[in-house]
């Protein structure tokens with residue numbers, strides 16, 4: 001038996017010869033009793049080369065540890081003709097090239113070739129390879145690499161699928177596995193960030209499951225429902241609620257006992273105290289309240305009225321869907337389409353600042369009515385004459401007459417461009433159903449339509465969520481964050497599972513623009529329509545709005561708007577609130593006090 005050093009020396013010697021042969025254009029495989037063998041990959045055709053005597057192989061060809069590719073019964077190093085000659089005859093090379101794959105006789109037995117006639121051919125390998133050039137082995141090397149590449153790619157994809165794609169695929173509404181999960185997992189709990197249970201599944205003695213919403217109507221739209229289709233967070237977090245990261249051993253035991261495992265708990269970003277304050281403050285008004293943390297994008301409260309009781313959604317379904325006048329199922333915070341009223345003056349003011357650089361030279365003397373060239377008239381809310389105003393004063397007073405003048409100083413194109421840059425008509429960063437903001441102003445539009453649009457009437461439509469996003473950008477140095485509704489996921493017994501990353505969605509204002517708009521909104525509190533927020537022990541800035549619209553019966557109605565933010569101080573703004581109270585009248589009269597109750601619940 002050869003020692004390691006000997007076989008290693010042999011190997012090196014062989015490799016040296018192989019290289020030499022290759023450089024000479026000879027095929028190291030051929031004519032040496034070796035079937036195809038690739039020294040690079042160690043692959044071969046199986047029972048091929050005769051072993052060299054005394055190599056210490058066991059029957060069947062046990063691996064020779066000093067050599068690559070030495071699998072049991074597998075390929076062996078090609079034999080050098082010189083050494084091999086006289087010991088183990090090599091198979092002949094056949095004209096069709098298949099000889100290269102023909103098994104050679106066993107070194108031990110010296111038995112017959114598996115291919116009859118092989119040994120009898122009488123043509124010795126060594127003779128052949130000396131006399132004629134051998135075919136290249138490049139195709140075999142190429143094929144070997146090809147299969148290695150496919151294998152590595154497959155492994156890579158499996159890893160990528162498990163790490164990155166699995167949840168997307170499983171979350172897809174087209175994936176039937178979600179329904180299958182409900183057969184083995186009890187739907188998990190939805191909870192507020194401050195620990196209030198918002199939805200859970202009760203299982204009775206017969207195994208009958210009921211989804212329970214302890215807060216009844218308060219979270220109807222944002223938490224949603226899980227029967228008759230799914231909505232809100234019940235839909236958004238469906239996969240997480242039906243996934244169990246419960247204690248592994250208990251989970252396996254439960255699976256053997258065919259007992260359902262408890263689904264994960266989804267801890268939402270919703271703050272129960274704020275939600276309750278918003279729900280109570282909106283009172284009997286139809287409309288919506290939404291509260292966002294501008295720095296993280298977390299949604300802290302989302303109320304929509306009229307509402308419904310998700311506990312009895314199945315019984316009430318027919319009645320709810322047939323009551324089209326109320327649209328109870330519509331989440332007005334996200335899907336409402338309202339004229340923005342004076343909240344749109346944030347957009348117009350920015351457009352003016354972008355066009356003229358600053359508004360230092362602007363001044364206007366408001367007499368309560370603005371008459372356009374064609375004779376059309378515009379009035380300030382309630383016919384108030386605001387008198388002499390600079391740009392900030394016009395914004396703080398929400399002066400329609402001054403903003404008509406400002407609108408005429410802008411073109412339809414400039415206003416349209418500004419609106420688009422502020423996400424009008426664009427996708428919004430939330431994973432629940434929402435309505436895009438819409439804006440309609442053509443170059444050919446009349447001056448009357450231009451001024452109406454400039455102060456928030458015209459054909460513009462927004463949702464409370466949209467205006468809250470815009471205010472969030474003002475409060476967050478110009479950056480809109482991705483809106484989050486899920487704070488984190490934990491197991492049914494409270495162990496942390498995962499949390500979504502808080503991500504920047506888009507910068508829609510420069511830092512300077514954000515600062516300028518913030519100052520305008522501060523002036524609303526200190527010197528304008530937001531005076532009810534002045535002198536509180538928290539910082540606040542806002543814009544109010546009174547949006548006129550034509551009711552179904554032809555009468556004129558006014559929706560009450562508020563959008564604003566508050567913080568410990570102006571550099572630490574933690575809460576943006578938008579309120580719409582349908583038919584609430586003036587923004588400062590109705591929507592502002594609703595928002596104030598939300599601020600007070602937080603600060």
Ligand SMILES: [Zn+2]
Nearest residue numbers: 366380386399
């Ligand atoms: Zn005015």
